[in-house]
Amino acid sequence: MEHFNTIIEPFRIKSVEAIKFTRREEREAALREAGYNVFRLRAEDVLIDLLTDSGTGAMSAAQWGALMQGDESYAGSRSYFRFRDVVSDLTGYRHVIPTHQGRAAERILFHSVLEAGQIVPNNNHFDTTRANVETEKAEARDLVIPEGRVPSQVHPFKGNIDLAALGRALETEGDRIPLVMVTVTNNAGGGQPVSLENLRGVRRLCDRFAKPFFLDACRFAENAYFIKKREEGQGHRTPREIAREMFSLADGCTMSAKKDGLANIGGFLALNDDAWADRCRNLLILTEGFPTYGGLAGYDLEAVARGLEEVLEESYLRYRIRSTEYLHERLVGAGVPVLQPAGGHAVYLDARALLSHIPPRQYPGISLAGALYLEAGIRGVEIGTVMFGLQPDGTERIPPMDLVRLAIPRRVYTQSHIDYVAEAVIAVAGMKDRLRGYRIAKAPSVLRHFTAIFEPV
Numbered sequence: 001m002e003h004f005n006t007i008i009e010p011f012r013i014k015s016v017e018a019i020k021f022t023r024r025e026e027r028e029a030a031l032r033e034a035g036y037n038v039f040r041l042r043a044e045d046v047l048i049d050l051l052t053d054s055g056t057g058a059m060s061a062a063q064w065g066a067l068m069q070g071d072e073s074y075a076g077s078r079s080y081f082r083f084r085d086v087v088s089d090l091t092g093y094r095h096v097i098p099t100h101q102g103r104a105a106e107r108i109l110f111h112s113v114l115e116a117g118q119i120v121p122n123n124n125h126f127d128t129t130r131a132n133v134e135t136e137k138a139e140a141r142d143l144v145i146p147e148g149r150v151p152s153q154v155h156p157f158k159g160n161i162d163l164a165a166l167g168r169a170l171e172t173e174g175d176r177i178p179l180v181m182v183t184v185t186n187n188a189g190g191g192q193p194v195s196l197e198n199l200r201g202v203r204r205l206c207d208r209f210a211k212p213f214f215l216d217a218c219r220f221a222e223n224a225y226f227i228k229k230r231e232e233g234q235g236h237r238t239p240r241e242i243a244r245e246m247f248s249l250a251d252g253c254t255m256s257a258k259k260d261g262l263a264n265i266g267g268f269l270a271l272n273d274d275a276w277a278d279r280c281r282n283l284l285i286l287t288e289g290f291p292t293y294g295g296l297a298g299y300d301l302e303a304v305a306r307g308l309e310e311v312l313e314e315s316y317l318r319y320r321i322r323s324t325e326y327l328h329e330r331l332v333g334a335g336v337p338v339l340q341p342a343g344g345h346a347v348y349l350d351a352r353a354l355l356s357h358i359p360p361r362q363y364p365g366i367s368l369a370g371a372l373y374l375e376a377g378i379r380g381v382e383i384g385t386v387m388f389g390l391q392p393d394g395t396e397r398i399p400p401m402d403l404v405r406l407a408i409p410r411r412v413y414t415q416s417h418i419d420y421v422a423e424a425v426i427a428v429a430g431m432k433d434r435l436r437g438y439r440i441a442k443a444p445s446v447l448r449h450f451t452a453i454f455e456p457v
């Protein structure tokens with residue numbers, strides 16, 4: 001069978017969940033009631049939900065089976081040691097601290113090691129990462145390579161950090177930089193991978209300036225597969241070997257197991273530094289729980305442990321990366337402006353380019369996301385001026401891109417679902433002149449995209 005070209009879903013389906021078809025009037029009413037913010041819709045009223053790939057994946061029969069093996073002892077549970085062994089075998093880090101999801105790992109790390117006025121460089125901070133840095137009154141500085149800021153530009157490792165810019169920052173402002181982060185893959189920059197060569201460059205700079213280096217590792221397996229496919233001399237290695245090398249170049253990581261942990265909840269912070277680990281564990285006890293469960297049930301730890309192994313299977317990664325690329329290819333073929341090249345977990349529609357008649361301050365991404373729901377029952381998410389435009393001082397800045405992300409949940413939708421999405425996006429792009437801008441009627445002062453209410457201009 002290795003000589004056939006069709007890439008198939010590397011699983012068969014054991015259990016199904018019906019999805020609900022709605023009428024257009026129902027969707028119109030639902031969207032109006034949601035204040036034109038798709039985060040506020042009832043998931044039941046969505047046909048194909050591409051809001052996020054976070055926690056929305058299908059667990060395997062082996063993971064469901066592992067749930068029954070969960071040891072719910074408060075302290076020192078067997079499930080913790082199983083989880084810890086899988087994480088330390090993968091990452092090589094000395095301390096493994098479970099958390100209920102990625103942002104808890106971020107909050108615990110940043111609250112323990114950041115001071116007001118300091119700077120955290122990253123390729124691109126994701127929204128929760130940025131918010132957790134800014135909450136400590138520190139600066140989240142994005143230093144992705146220039147190619148990473150241009151949606152139409154193709155580059156094999158568009159998530160790479162600009163090493164020259166990072167070097168300059170360390171040189172001139174190093175006393176205010178307590179750690180360097182790199183996000184693999186670069187979610188806020190389009191799910192784009194970071195090369196091993198780039199990670200080695202970060203390691204060298206961190207060695208030179210004696211700074212710890214942390215990975216935001218949410219999609220480490222997808223990043224490892226891109227390295228295998230695209231980086232010279234890496235094609236013969238397994239995704240696991242590559243992932244191990246990625247982790248070995250850093251001193252620690254924050255992780256959301258809702259992504260490449262193939263679980264519905266969970267995360268961890270892992271690191272080598274004993275003093276930082278002590279501080280983090282003390283805060284963990286205050287806000288998450290005892291260090292051997294960190295806000296998770298024993299069965300969650302089992303599901304994550306199993307998921308971290310399955311996610312590195314090559315047949316899974318081949319199908320995963322190919323299904324995203326397939327949707328991307330169909331849209332490019334129809335002339336829909338999308339961020340180039342295809343990301344690992346999502347296709348990003350370039351709303352600013354498609355809806356060039358809607359200025360960024362009237363949120364083209366909100367307009368496009370709303371139209372996809374109205375026309376087809378598909379839910380994507382704005383990644384643009386609403387998500388990233390609000391400054392800590394309350395003013396609005398225009399970020400480099402206004403995108404709508406269509407994130408593909410892991411192992412959930414089949415090829416015909418994806419064909420439907422492609423047809424629908426192409427149809428909505430064809431009626432772009434009819435789409436209008438929005439204004440914000442009401443919004444909170446942090447992470448406003450989750451709950452803001454909009455009205456048509």
Ligand SMILES: *Cc1c(COP(=O)(O)O)cnc(C)c1O
Nearest residue numbers: 101102103126128187218256258
């Ligand atoms: C999802 C995500 C996070 C936060 O993880 P949660 O589990 O949602 O709290 C942090 N960084 C990146 C890159 C992410 O994609």
